[in-house]
Every structure is written in C-alpha cells, then in structure tokens.
Amino acid sequence: MRVFATSDEAQFALTQLSKVQFYFVEKLEKLSTGTSFKSVEWLRDNGSHGGGKRFEASTNTIFNRASVNVSQVQYEDRPDKAFLSATALSTIIHPQHPLAPSIHIHVSWTELKNGKQFWRLMADLNPAVEDTNDNVLFNDMLKKVSGEWFDSGIEQGDQYFYIPALNKHRGVSHFYLEGFTGNEQTPKAFSIDFATEVIDCYIALLEEKFSRLAPPSDSELQQQLDYHTLYFYQVLTLDKGTTAGLLIHNQNDVGTLGSLPAYINRDLLASWIALSDEAQQPLVQALVDLLPKQKSVHVTPEIKANIALAIRQHYATLK
Template identity: 60%
Template sequence: MRKEATSENAIHALAMLSNAQRYFVDQLSVLCQQHQQADKFTPQQWLRDSGQHGGGLRFEAPQHSLFNQASVNVSQVQYEDRPDKAFISATALSTIIHPINPMAPSVHIHVSWTELRSGKNYWRLMADLNPAIVCENDKNQFNETLQSVAGDYFEQATEQGNNYFYIPALEAHRGISHFYLEGFNPENVDTKTFAHRFVYAVIDSYIAILKAKLDNISVEQKPSETQQLSQLDYHTLYFYQVLTLDKGTTAGLLVHAQNDVGTLGSLPRFINRELLAQWINKTPAPRHKLVSDLVALFPDSKRCEVTTEIKVLIAQTIRSHYHNYPLS
C-alpha cells in the first residue's frame, strides 16, 4: 500500500492529476474502440520503498494497438518522515504517447507539484508536440491551445521549452511545439486552477489532433516505406534526447532503481541503431561514451526494438556512466 503525502496541496494535486490521468486514458481508449482496437490500457503499479515513501500507477497501451508506445503515469513520492531530504513531496502526471502511424504526432505532457522542506512550493508544466512528419496545422492548433491557456506566460514557457528541447550536437529540436514553465507559483495567480486548465486543455487539443489524423488515415493507404523510415529516424532522435539531455529522466534513474521501466516509458518502441551509432562522434565528451554504450545494447541491425529487458539495461548503463562521470 502506498503512503501518501498529507499536506492539503499535495492531496489536491494527487486527486486532480489522477482524475486527469483517467480522463486521458478514457479518451485514448475511445479512439482505440473507434478504430477497431478493443484492447484496454493496462494498469501497472510501482512502489517507493515498498510504499513507505509513495509510488505510482501507470497505464500502458497494449502492443499491436494504435500506439507504438503509450504510457500515462501518475506518481507521488513523499519523504515526510525523512528530515534529511530536501523535498517533502513531489506529485506528478507524466505521459508520452507515440502513435504507430508516422502521420500522427507524439505528445509529451508533464504536470507536477513539488513541496520543499525550505518552504518553497511550485508547479512544473510541460507540453510538447513531437511529429515524425511535420504538419503546420497541427503545430498551429497546439500552440493556439497553449497560448489561450497560458496567456501572458506563453512566450516565457515557449522560450524555456525551446531551450530545453534543443539538441546542440544534432542542431535540432525534439519537436515542433515546446512549452515549459519551471518553478511556477506566482502570488498573483491561482496556480491550482491554472494547472487544472492547462492539463485538460492540452489533453483535449492532442486528442482532437490525433482523432483527425486517425480518421483521415483510416481512408488512406498504409504508410509508405519512406514515411515509416522517417518515423524510425525521428524516434531515434527522441531516444537520443531523452537519454542524453533530459534532466528529469536522468535524475529519476540516478535517485533510485525501483521504477526503471516506468521512468523509461517515454522511449519509443523501435530505433535506428545505425543512425544512433553515427551520432557517437557528434556527441561531446564524455557523453559520447554513453551513446556508444547505448548502441552496444542493441543487436547489429538497423531497426531494433527497445524491449523491457533493454530498458533495464539502459537504466543500468546510465547509472554506470554517471558514476564514472558525475553530473556537474
């Protein structure tokens, strides 16, 4: 059993984000049913220290569904009994959806509430649209949603998101729309309402984009070989960015080893090993060693599956790398 945080704000955050999780999973399940995919998302629970310090529940899409990979996770970790810890609790919804059809974009959403022992409390709000094949209409629709819900904070969040999701070694961004508000808790804003409106608006916007794509795809021919290769290459870029630059993923793996598969739930199911290998020499030292070690985890083939077993090895590889080359 999970022991949950007891502060009023943490209780509210967990209830709100759990409701948003169920709402998103329900909307995704409706799309599956509309496209003759009856299989349901399956729940997977994980515990921090056997539940003493919380844990989480994630819903994963079944294989051979509309999704290449899809995970919707809500977690709450609390250290109310550990005064040596810098934070009291962290409550988060984190989800990544990778549709199987290359014409449909991926999405990443992260909304979290953190309470520090110093007395500082804040939200982290992220949303980014990540297509293998760029569609300007999708980009504009997603940005319009973000702008309408964020108001005066849209430009700040876009600038911070563009910086966060930029990949210097490849001179590319991970997606086409990036929103990131860090440490968000201004005194003149009802941040609970802001976070609630944000998460539901982003979910609804993505569902509308995905539904339109799937409805259109259903009457078209199957994806071409070129489109499928574009998706494979893009998913390789996504894989590279998450494992070499994403601070949240790296921190999650370094802090504990109790949810490695869940922490790596954002990874797409297949990558282009040959392309990943080409990026070793483009990656600054010593991180190029990490990329080389990641390449070595996969069989000598172009299209390689990121299996559960390989995710476990990826987590071990990242911990080993940062043991030898600590984060500055």
Template identity: 55%
Template sequence: MKIAPTSKKAQEAMHILSTLQSDFMEILQSISEPFGSGAEFNTIEWLRDEGLHGGGLRFEAVKGKLFNGASINISQVQYDDLPDKSFSSATALSTIIHPLHPLAPSLHMHISWTELKNGQGSWRIMADLNPSIPDQKEKEKFDNCLKEITGKYHQQGERLGNAYFYIPALQCFRGVSHFYLEGFNPDSKSTNHFAKDFGESVIQCYGEILAQKTLNAEPPTEAQKIAQLNYHTLYFYQVLTLDKGTTTGLLIHNQNDVGTLGSLPSRINRVLLASWVDITPAPQDKLIKRFLRLLPEQDICLISRSLKVQIAEQIRAHYKAFPIN
C-alpha cells in the same frame, strides 16, 4: 500499500493529476474504438521503498492498431518520516504517446508539484508536440492551444521550452511546439487551476489531432515508416542524453526504471544512432557507445522492457563515472 504525504497541497495536486490521468486514458480509448476495439491499457503499480515513501501507477497501452507505445504515469513520493530532509514530497503526471501511424504526432506532457518541509512548493509544467512528419496546420493548432491556456506565461514558456528541447549536436529541436515552466508559483491561489486547465486543454487538443490524423488515414508508405523510425531515434537520443527529468529520476532510485523510460519509442534505427557518436560532445558520446553495446547488431532494434532496465543501469554507471556538476 503506499503511504501518502500529509500535506494538503500534495493531496490536492494528486487529485488534480490522477483525474487528468484517467481522463486522458478515456480519450485515447474513445479514439481507438473505430479501429475495432477500444485500446487496452495495463495498470502497473510500483512502490518506493515498499510503499513507505509512496510510489506510483501507470497506464501502459497494449500494442494494437493505434499505438507504437503509450504510457500515462502518475507518481507521488514523500519523506514525512525523515525530519532531516528538507524535501517533503513530489507529485507528478508524465505522459508520452507514440502513435503507430507515422502521420500522427507523438505527445509528451509533464505536470508536477514539488513541496518542501517548510510548505513552499512549485509546479513544473511542460508539453511538446512531436511529429515524425511535420504538418503546419496541426502545429498551429497546438501552438494556439498553448497560447490560449497559458496567456501571459506563454512567451516565457515557449522560450524555455525551445531551449530545453534543442539538440546542439544535431542542430535541431525535438518536436515542433514546446512549452516549459519550472519553479512556477507566482500566485499560490491560482497555480493549481493553471496546472489543471493546462492539462485538460493539452489532452483535449491532442486528442483532436490524433483522431483527425488516424481515423481515415491511408496505410503508411515505406518512406513514412522510415521517417518515423528515424524521428523516434532522435527522440531516443534526446531523452537519454539531454533530458534532465529522465536522468534525475533514474539517478535517484531504481524502483521504477521501466516507467521512467516509458517515453522511449518501441523501435529505433541503430545505424543512425551510431552515426551520431562522433558529433556528440564528451562525455555523452561514451553514453551513446554504452547503448550501442546493448543493442543487437541489426538496423532496426526493439526497445523492450528488459532493454530499458539495462539502459537505466548503463545511465547510472555513466554518471557515476562522469558526475553531473
């Protein structure tokens, strides 16, 4: 049993985000129906300190004809019983969709509410479109969706998003369209609506893109499959060496490692990953070497659930040796 926070703000955030979670799963199931049957999602629950401090629930797609991988995670942790902690609660929705067809882009979206014991709190809001094979029209569609829903905050969110998803060692971005706001709470009366409307617009827009790209798609070529594999390798690299949210989540606790690493694609190119070691700045080059030692000695490697647990352990060991300043 999960113990929920007493804060009404946290409870409202949970209602908003859990509704988005269910709505997104329904959209994805609807898109998958023409493939023969609706996409199946396993429901997986995890507990923080046996539920004393909350926990989470994720919908994880069973691999079929539509998804390479898909995870829609919601979590809520709280420390109401620990008066010495200034941190009160964190409520988050984190989603990652990796379609099976190389022409269909991946989506990452994260919306979270963090609250202190003094009642102050803020939102963290982000979304990014990640095609293996870029399509200018779908980029423009996603860009326009973000511009319309974020209004006066779009320029700031785009600038911060571009900075967040840039990979200096590879001199490129992860994804083609980015939005990111942190510590967002300029008007406490409207930010909940902003977060809700943002999530609704992003999942609706992405659903339209995914349907258009997959429903009448020709079977992928070998070149397209290779492009997807290589892009997924870049995605793996960025998440595990640069993504602050992923790293922080793994360092705080080990009770949801598979869920925290739910954004990882199902397969990567080990040879390509190894080629980036020498251009990766220290000490992150050592982190990549840790991953390579875990991976089997073959060109294409499956990122299994058990491997995700091992990756999480290696990340914690790495940052114990090289603490984040």
C-alpha cells in the same frame, strides 16, 4: 500500500492529477476502439515513501507506445532530505502511424522542506512528419491556456528540447514552465486546466488524423523510425527528469523509461556518437553496444533495464 503526502496542496495535486489521468486514458481508449490500458503499480521503498500507478497500452495497431503515469513520492519521515514531496502526471503517447504526432505532457507539484512550493508544466508536440496545421492549432491552444506565461513557456521549452550535438529540436512545439507559482489572480486549478486543455487538443488532432489516414509509405515509416531515434537520443542524453529518476532509485526503471519509442534505428544512433559532447560519447557508445546489431531495434523491457544500468554506470564514472 502507499503512504501519501499529508499537506493539503499535495493531496489536491494527487486527486486532481489522478482525475486527469483517468480522463486521458478514457479518451485514448475511446479513440482506439479495442485497445485497453493495463494498470501497473510501483512503490518507493515498499510504499513507505509513496509510489505511483501508470496505465500502459501494449504495442498494437494504434499505439507504438503509450503510458500515462501519476506518482507521488514523499520524505516526510526523513529529516536528512531537503525534498518533502513531489506529485506528477507524466505521459507520452507514440501512435503507430507516422503521420499521427506523438505527445509528451508533464505536470507536477513539488514541495521542499524550506517552504518552497511550485508547479512544473511541460507540453510538447512531436510529429515524425511535420504538419503545419497541427503546429498552429497546438500553439494556439498553448497561448490560450497559458495566457501571460506563454512567451516564457515557449522560450524555456525551446531551450530544454534543443539538441546541440545535432543542431535540432525534439518536437516542433515546446512549452516548459519551471518553478511556476503564478500570481494572486492565478486559479488554483490552473495547472490541472493546462493538462486537460493539452489533452483535449491532442485528442482532437488524432481524431482528425485517424479519420483520413491512408496506409503509410515506406518513406514515412523511415522518417518515423529516424525521428524516434532522435527522441531516444534526447531523452537518454539530455532529459534531466529521466536521468534524475534513474540515478535516484532503481524501483521503477521500466516506468521511468516509458517515454522511449518501441523501435529505433541503431545505425543512425551510432552515427551520432562522434557528434555528441565529449563527456557523453561513452554513454552513447554504451547505448549502441547494448542494442542488437540490426538496423531497426525493438526497445524491449530487457533493453530498458540495460539502458538504466548503463546510465547509472556512466554517471558513476563522472563523479
């Protein structure tokens, strides 16, 4: 049984983000007739400090990987913790077809014991094969829903999703607002509306794509495998949220790594060892070493568990 945060704001965030979670899952199930999402619950400290529930689709003809998670963690009974509570929706969808873009959405509410409270908003479109029309539609949606904060969100997103070692970005449209509090005119449901608008835009993009997709070519499948490898690399070497989640606790490793694509190119990943920052080279080498020696590798739950261990070992050596 999970013990939830008691503040009105945290309860509002959990209720509303849970509604968004069910809304997105319902839309995805309707879009991919025959695909069902199973519910998986995880607990922080046996539930005494909260936990979460995610809905995930197994690999099938529609989704390479799909996970929609809502969690709430709180430390109201721990005076030694500066952190009071965090409530988050975090989702990544990787379609099977290389011409259908992936999406990452993260919306979270954080409360600290010093009184600070803020939202974090993230949305990024991740096509393996770029479609300019999709990019325009997605950015137009972001501009409409974020209003005066659009420029700041794009600027922060472009910085966050840049990969210096490869001189590339992960994705084509990046939006990120850290420590967002809005102003007197900001509606209470601004962040909830943001998540819903992103979901509606993404579903519309997929519906349009699925209505006219031909079987993928070998070239398109290779582009997807290589792009998913870049996604894998960025998440495990640069994504602060993923790294922090793994270092803070080991009670939800598979869920924390739910954003990883199902298949990656081991040879391509190995070629990036020498390009990586010197401090990160041992980590990238360790990731390559734990993968089977074949070009296309299936990222199984067992491999995810080993990845989590490798990341903890790497950062332990840096202390």
